[in-house]
Amino acid sequence: MLERMDTTASAPIRAHAIDLARTIILVQGAILVAATIESFLFPAAFGPAAGIGVALTAGAAILTLVTAARLGAGRDAAGLSGLVGHAGPGRRIRRWTILAEGAVIATFLVDLGLAIVVTGAPIGLVALMTRLVAPLVVIALVRGGGA
Amino acid sequence: MTAIGSPLYDLADGHIGALLAVLALPLLGWVVATTTARLDPETSRLARMVDGYRRAPVARQAIVWLLLASAAVHAGLAADPGHAGSGLRGAFLIQAGLCAVAATRLTLGRSWRGLALVALLGSIVAYWAAVLGGEAPDQLGIATKLAEILAVALVVRSTGTVPGRGRIRAALGGLATATLIIALVVLTDVAAWAGAAQAAGGADALAGAASHDIGGHANDGGEADGHGHSHGGAGVPAPGMLMAIPPDTTPTDAQRAAAAELHAAVTVGIARFADPAVAAAAGYHVGAITGRDHHAGNEAFEHDGRTLDPKRPETLVYAEGPTGPVLLGAMFLMERIGEPGPTIGGPLTVWHGHEQVCVSIVPPSITGILSPLGGCPLGSFLVPLTAEMIHVWTVPGVEQPFGDIDPVWLDAYLAGAAE
Numbered sequence: 079m080l081e082r083m084d085t086t087a088s089a090p091i092r093a094h095a096i097d098l099a100r101t102i103i104l105v106q107g108a109i110l111v112a113a114t115i116e117s118f119l120f121p122a123a124f125g126p127a128a129g130i131g132v133a134l135t136a137g138a139a140i141l142t143l144v145t146a147a148r149l150g151a152g153r154d155a156a157g158l159s160g161l162v163g164h165a166g167p168g169r170r171i172r173r174w175t176i177l178a179e180g181a182v183i184a185t186f187l188v189d190l191g192l193a194i195v196v197t198g199a200p201i202g203l204v205a206l207m208t209r210l211v212a213p214l215v216v217i218a219l220v221r222g223g224g225a
Numbered sequence: 226m227t228a229i230g231s232p233l234y235d236l237a238d239g240h241i242g243a244l245l246a247v248l249a250l251p252l253l254g255w256v257v258a259t260t261t262a263r264l265d266p267e268t269s270r271l272a273r274m275v276d277g278y279r280r281a282p283v284a285r286q287a288i289v290w291l292l293l294a295s296a297a298v299h300a301g302l303a304a305d306p307g308h309a310g311s312g313l314r315g316a317f318l319i320q321a322g323l324c325a326v327a328a329t330r331l332t333l334g335r336s337w338r339g340l341a342l343v344a345l346l347g348s349i350v351a352y353w354a355a356v357l358g359g360e361a362p363d364q365l366g367i368a369t370k371l372a373e374i375l376a377v378a379l380v381v382r383s384t385g386t387v388p389g390r391g392r393i394r395a396a397l398g399g400l401a402t403a404t405l406i407i408a409l410v411v412l413t414d415v416a417a418w419a420g421a422a423q424a425a426g427g428a429d430a431l432a433g434a435a436s437h438d439i440g441g442h443a444n445d446g447g448e449a450d451g452h453g454h455s456h457g458g459a460g461v462p463a464p465g466m467l468m469a470i471p472p473d474t475t476p477t478d479a480q481r482a483a484a485a486e487l488h489a490a491v492t493v494g495i496a497r498f499a500d501p502a503v504a505a506a507a508g509y510h511v512g513a514i515t516g517r518d519h520h521a522g523n524e525a526f527e528h529d530g531r532t533l534d535p536k537r538p539e540t541l542v543y544a545e546g547p548t549g550p551v552l553l554g555a556m557f558l559m560e561r562i563g564e565p566g567p568t569i570g571g572p573l574t575v576w577h578g579h580e581q582v583c584v585s586i587v588p589p590s591i592t593g594i595l596s597p598l599g600g601c602p603l604g605s606f607l608v609p610l611t612a613e614m615i616h617v618w619t620v621p622g623v624e625q626p627f628g629d630i631d632p633v634w635l636d637a638y639l640a641g642a643a644e
Contacts (some may be wrong), residue, residue, distance in 0.1 A: 094283045104403060130588070201599075
């Protein structure tokens, strides 16, 4: 009974955390849409081989935007959608979000390591914000919001 | 020799104060929270604001921080002496004031959304106008716009759904918000690319930087200026280009002679590679020659310890002509990153490099240059810097043997060569 009461009391806090996370994910999805357009145009300058990133980037954009829409929509691991509003995300989509954000951070760390080794300087402010800070915040919010 | 890159990937000199202002925000927040801890919210407005902030949901707390960050950046920009008397200082102060007032009203529980949206959207649109008008975009500007777009998304979503209006209305609202945010991000990206290209001298410069030679740079002995913070005009490299600043803008007679000697030696040295089959037999990866700047590299020559050997250039450059491949010249490449190329012709033979290049492993190829939004196409990793290189164009009649080939001239030459 006490556990249930505590869960009920903390639900709005979790819901707001998830709402902030899905808004950040929405912006990440928008960035991937812009990157898809860039990938579509790059072959004109770099040759056909540059087009290999289009499908991957477009796929990531769609998945990210779908995640932004579904996270917090109340779907559980079985895909049921009985909960309305901000009752907390399904476990599967939470795990997927954390995994995807972790992958973003991992690629950032690879690029950062290469930049430091080659140039002795870190990567720019925008990459730091979009590929490290934002994913870390999302992971923290999703973990906290789904606790 | 000092090299400069596109300001798109750097922090402009005049923007350091603004960055420090935003970095100081957490400290300021801590000071305010500590100071107001002993004050009575009934009598102190500041204490009421802190209390209102603490009671607010995390999404609204984020809006407060994002509004204050935008205010701090614009206040920092207003304080920059470089903006004195330009009319921008007033605009920056107004934007900073609007954001600060909106954040204040939010914490006090007063109407704030309209003001916040006006301040944020006004700032974003003004930035598009500024970069399209000649202001070279930089990291702080783009980061600030992304933060403001996130704030817009949070403000729009904070209105929430109307109870009892059903899922369809909520879905439509979500779709409209997503469309707005995607449009804002994409247009900011487009404005950044366009602004960077404009600062470098137009869209041709951007395409030239990307395609690795034509139109991206010039070794004509002219001035190579541009220093990070440009409020208009050409003079900075295109994104992806890294240009060395020549030590002297006027070549000496000895430098002219050395450059001419190099050009003549390379013309003779690579003449045999006019036949791509001979080049392939020598180890160049010729492949199928397409386009106007087909680069064929030779890995063995890239690591042979020789620099500027006229008979063994690291790369050959071909164009696809109407009647077959045409050898345009050679590209010499330094063996190690960071090692400066010998400028034997002074300002006539300025080497260049590339920065922020996106490369895929499978297949090994260049997939683009780093987006203003901070990423490469998926499946690629970022190569922050390449070794220095210089082109030597041996095709007869070329105007700049060590610089650019005018694409119009090249088309005419190839058409003439076919006749």
